[in-house]
Amino acid sequence: MEIIKRPRRLRNNGLVRDLVRETKLQVENFVYPLFIVEGENIKKEIPSLVDNYHLSVDKLIEEVRELRELGIKYVILFGLPDEKDEFGKEAYSDEGIVQKGIRAIKENFEDVYVMTDICMCQYTSHGHCGILCSHGIDNDQTLEYLSKIAVSHAKAGADMVAPSDMMDGRIGNMRNALDENGYNHIPIMSYSVKYASSFYGPFRDAAHSAPSSGDRKTYQMDPANVNEAVREAALDIEEGADIIMVKPALSYLDVIRKMKDTFNVPIAAYNVSGEYAMLKLAVEKGLLDEKAIVESILSIKRAGADIIITYFAKDLARMLKK
Numbered sequence: 001m002e003i004i005k006r007p008r009r010l011r012n013n014g015l016v017r018d019l020v021r022e023t024k025l026q027v028e029n030f031v032y033p034l035f036i037v038e039g040e041n042i043k044k045e046i047p048s049l050v051d052n053y054h055l056s057v058d059k060l061i062e063e064v065r066e067l068r069e070l071g072i073k074y075v076i077l078f079g080l081p082d083e084k085d086e087f088g089k090e091a092y093s094d095e096g097i098v099q100k101g102i103r104a105i106k107e108n109f110e111d112v113y114v115m116t117d118i119c120m121c122q123y124t125s126h127g128h129c130g131i132l133c134s135h136g137i138d139n140d141q142t143l144e145y146l147s148k149i150a151v152s153h154a155k156a157g158a159d160m161v162a163p164s165d166m167m168d169g170r171i172g173n174m175r176n177a178l179d180e181n182g183y184n185h186i187p188i189m190s191y192s193v194k195y196a197s198s199f200y201g202p203f204r205d206a207a208h209s210a211p212s213s214g215d216r217k218t219y220q221m222d223p224a225n226v227n228e229a230v231r232e233a234a235l236d237i238e239e240g241a242d243i244i245m246v247k248p249a250l251s252y253l254d255v256i257r258k259m260k261d262t263f264n265v266p267i268a269a270y271n272v273s274g275e276y277a278m279l280k281l282a283v284e285k286g287l288l289d290e291k292a293i294v295e296s297i298l299s300i301k302r303a304g305a306d307i308i309i310t311y312f313a314k315d316l317a318r319m320l321k322k
């Protein structure tokens, strides 16, 4: 008699399924993005990012308190300055909006780990991620500015910096600058593999950071490339990146897996604004059950991401508690 092989035995009931589950989401995997604005008493929902807000520093503290109650301890800060100029001065000012936000969180919470996005596009009048010159972006001059921003965030109390600009040589330059200024203990999480993606649409609305002319294709990567991703990540690790990131996540699960198999450093993935908006709307409209959120974030972890930056962090924390 032919013996039937029975893999269903390990799916028979919830207990055995729990026992053999290969990938588990934990609230410690999530980093929640926060958008800080000047002013007081401001908590304004971002239209393109339902349930995410523009927060003044006082309201930021309330939001972080809510995150802590949900068990979320990791945040990444983005700033929306009142003033923009060619050189993004507000990005490295001691009184810049992110610097004020970092200090406030650090004064109020002992167990919140503050990461900061290092980029210029929210701060420059032209909306590009660097200093402009006659032929586009002046890569090497931009490095000095990015490093200044990183040092200024570290000085305000940031626990980790995350450069998202995609200029060449930024990690090495930033590592040196941090070390020379007494911050050799601050890790760098590099947005190593950041694609020129249409999935950032809602974020640009949230961060008021769309370029006023042209696009970001001379610095962000071509979505068709994966060998280039390996080259970018290898360079960043050589220059001193502690963690490498793939962004976006869901259309790039193969790239996440490639990073995990190729490099022996923690891998982060950014579940970006467009990915959030699509699924959030489908759930809100009743087209999908909210369990689809867990399934989709699980795919990012299963692909190899250790750290997941996601606007779903609060929804996930609630769902995982159930």
Ligand code: PBG
Residues within 6 Å of the ligand: 117, 119, 121, 129, 164, 165, 199, 200, 201, 202, 203, 204, 209, 271, 272, 273, 274
């Ligand atoms: C800044 C930055 C962007 C995102 C994170 N940091 C926008 C961009 O590069 O245009 C996108 C995040 C998201 O879409 O959720 N350079």
